[in-house]
Amino acid sequence: MKSSWGKCDPLTSVLSSASSPAIQQPPKQERPTPEISCSNAASLRATKQDIRGIRQLYIRVQHDMDAHKATVDKVRSRIEHYYSAKTPFRVYHGSTNSTRHADFDRDAIVDVSPLNHVLSIDIERKTALVEPNVPMDALVRETMKFGLLPPVVMEFPGITVGGGFVGTAGESSSFKYGFFDRTVLSVEVVLADGTIVTASEAENKELFEGLRGSFGTLGVLTMVEMQLVPLKQFVEVTYHPTFSIDNSIGKLQYQITRQENDYVDGILFSKGFGVVVAGRLVDTTASLPDIPIRRFSKPWNEWFYIHAKSLASKGIITKELVPIEDYLFRFDRGAFWMGMHAYKQFMIPFMWLTRVLLDYFMHTRVMFHSLHKSGYTDRYIIHDIAFPAGNAAAFVEYADQKFEIYPLWLCPLRKDGRSSMGHPEPYKGGVGGGSNTGVYDGEYISVGIWGPYTSSEAKYVRANREIESKMRELGGLKWLYSRVFYTEEEWWQVYDKRKYDELRKKFNAATLPSIWDKVKDRGRKEEFSTGLKGLLKKIIKSSTLLSGFYGIYKAVRGGDYMLKEKSR
Numbered sequence: 001m002k003s004s005w006g007k008c009d010p011l012t013s014v015l016s017s018a019s020s021p022a023i024q025q026p027p028k029q030e031r032p033t034p035e036i037s038c039s040n041a042a043s044l045r046a047t048k049q050d051i052r053g054i055r056q057l058y059i060r061v062q063h064d065m066d067a068h069k070a071t072v073d074k075v076r077s078r079i080e081h082y083y084s085a086k087t088p089f090r091v092y093h094g095s096t097n098s099t100r101h102a103d104f105d106r107d108a109i110v111d112v113s114p115l116n117h118v119l120s121i122d123i124e125r126k127t128a129l130v131e132p133n134v135p136m137d138a139l140v141r142e143t144m145k146f147g148l149l150p151p152v153v154m155e156f157p158g159i160t161v162g163g164g165f166v167g168t169a170g171e172s173s174s175f176k177y178g179f180f181d182r183t184v185l186s187v188e189v190v191l192a193d194g195t196i197v198t199a200s201e202a203e204n205k206e207l208f209e210g211l212r213g214s215f216g217t218l219g220v221l222t223m224v225e226m227q228l229v230p231l232k233q234f235v236e237v238t239y240h241p242t243f244s245i246d247n248s249i250g251k252l253q254y255q256i257t258r259q260e261n262d263y264v265d266g267i268l269f270s271k272g273f274g275v276v277v278a279g280r281l282v283d284t285t286a287s288l289p290d291i292p293i294r295r296f297s298k299p300w301n302e303w304f305y306i307h308a309k310s311l312a313s314k315g316i317i318t319k320e321l322v323p324i325e326d327y328l329f330r331f332d333r334g335a336f337w338m339g340m341h342a343y344k345q346f347m348i349p350f351m352w353l354t355r356v357l358l359d360y361f362m363h364t365r366v367m368f369h370s371l372h373k374s375g376y377t378d379r380y381i382i383h384d385i386a387f388p389a390g391n392a393a394a395f396v397e398y399a400d401q402k403f404e405i406y407p408l409w410l411c412p413l414r415k416d417g418r419s420s421m422g423h424p425e426p427y428k429g430g431v432g433g434g435s436n437t438g439v440y441d442g443e444y445i446s447v448g449i450w451g452p453y454t455s456s457e458a459k460y461v462r463a464n465r466e467i468e469s470k471m472r473e474l475g476g477l478k479w480l481y482s483r484v485f486y487t488e489e490e491w492w493q494v495y496d497k498r499k500y501d502e503l504r505k506k507f508n509a510a511t512l513p514s515i516w517d518k519v520k521d522r523g524r525k526e527e528f529s530t531g532l533k534g535l536l537k538k539i540i541k542s543s544t545l546l547s548g549f550y551g552i553y554k555a556v557r558g559g560d561y562m563l564k565e566k567s568r
């Protein structure tokens, strides 16, 4: 990674002032005034024209690299402290988009939340230097100012660059660019012993490859250099109705072969009805005057999945133009369709007006807060599973027969997807009904199966274990953001213990928790304090309705939702 930082010249300052700090906050909040560190900067005003005028130039922007280094140094000394004390620690950044239980010990975390800046954007090379706690919406906002866009933008605006790189993250462009980590050119990482290392394809390649899907178990990411692509203002979205499972998978696979498509995913509303959504980046509406513009970001806009369903139900192919940010974050309002379950839960009519009125609660940042405070993660079946493409239909058939959970999300993934998913063994089983033909190296289709499952803990665990067993049979790999129900023995049948342990040894990471340590299921048990407060909390947590309200109340109050509560 190059670290030649631009001098304090006027152009640099203009761009620097345009590049405001990315704060891990809901997007509607005012962003703080950016700091301008150069002495001549006060006389400069970064207007849109200024930025547009210099956009074409080759420029390296400095956004307080000294501050970055100072923060990394603090992170490093914390890590060194844990290393000498042999204390395993977790990586904390104030929020999470994982649905696994989050219960971090304050005395065993490394806090990377101040690392939340887009440090620089290189217009000519189309690259950005970004700190790990920059969330997707802030990243997109910054790169858009320079006419650029990350190739893979996860659909929830609060997902961070760091969590995305090490935590397996992707979206409808992943059939083309792979998972998010494939769009990263190099990283700065603090190893478990406090050494700061740069890793890329050219430098420390083994570490760079190993960091993909490592879930913070090889070191702490402190900076990422990522590839960008030219920005276009709209996505021309084409909705293709589908009429069976095979028809959906077939259309999905056909759409990814079409050169013009930048985005492809699909939704199955039932066994016999779905939609494949293909998107193409386009610059202006001028050449496409007859196509209506559709938005999904305002409270009064329809949720994306409802709109897609109503278009697909007409049975004909439909096209629309969607402003780029509305497309990228189209699933934020309502967390795909899962918000609909909250309405059912609280017996609120699920209609346009109530969706407008309750919009605030239905953005994923707020929903994740509610989720973790309510304990609802134990009441939902939540799995995203990447299957060898030829086995996805078999899993959907199975899910239909056993669970009838709909809608299902279908997301095609590039061939290299498996390498970003927690260090698995290669898959050597059959595909598409055929027999074992050696190591599978084809494309994947990710199936998202998410729905409420109210039952005893034993029944809930059994259902999840059944899904995981079917998944293993079909060569599927779980995204590890959600609860894992494998036993340790089953886990190591899927993941490559020898290679992973070797890597951890080589990079002195044995004092960190392993991926298994992080993801293994801890059951529903929760400890409550003694006294009236503890009793009240126990009563609340034992009721689905009350715990839901409690989660929402906590989200509205704000504050942290990941750290264990202080014992008194």
Ligand SMILES: NC(=O)C1=CN([C@@H]2O[C@H](COP(=O)(O)OP(=O)(O)OC[C@H]3O[C@@H](n4cnc5c(N)ncnc54)[C@H](OP(=O)(O)O)[C@@H]3O)[C@@H](O)[C@H]2O)C=CC1
Pocket: 089, 090, 091, 092, 093, 095, 096, 097, 098, 112, 132, 133, 154, 155, 156, 158, 159, 160, 161, 162, 163, 164, 166, 167, 168, 169, 170, 171, 215, 216, 217, 219, 220, 221, 222, 479, 480, 481, 518
């Ligand atoms: N479309 C998508 O791709 C979606 C993805 N997700 C999931 O969301 C997660 C990302 O969300 P986000 O809130 O950003 O991250 P999380 O806080 O959920 O962290 C994800 C993992 O990355 C580790 N981690 C986070 N930051 C760093 C860092 N700077 N250095 C090293 N390790 C780090 C965490 O370690 P630790 O466990 O110690 O905290 C954790 O294991 C991914 O796991 C992804 O699968 C969720 C919804 C949709």
Ligand SMILES: C=C(/C=C/[C@@H](C)[C@H]1CC[C@H]2C3=CC=C4C[C@@H](O)CC[C@]4(C)[C@H]3CC[C@]12C)C(C)C
Pocket: 097, 099, 335, 336, 338, 339, 341, 342, 345, 366, 367, 368, 370, 371, 374, 376, 380, 382, 383, 384, 448, 450, 547, 548, 549, 551, 552
């Ligand atoms: C607000 C409440 C409950 C909310 C849950 C139903 C959602 C909170 C977080 C949601 C999700 C997180 C991550 C996901 C990964 C994506 O790839 C797919 C969607 C999802 C599984 C998504 C599903 C819904 C949530 C679990 C209560 C307190 C009312």
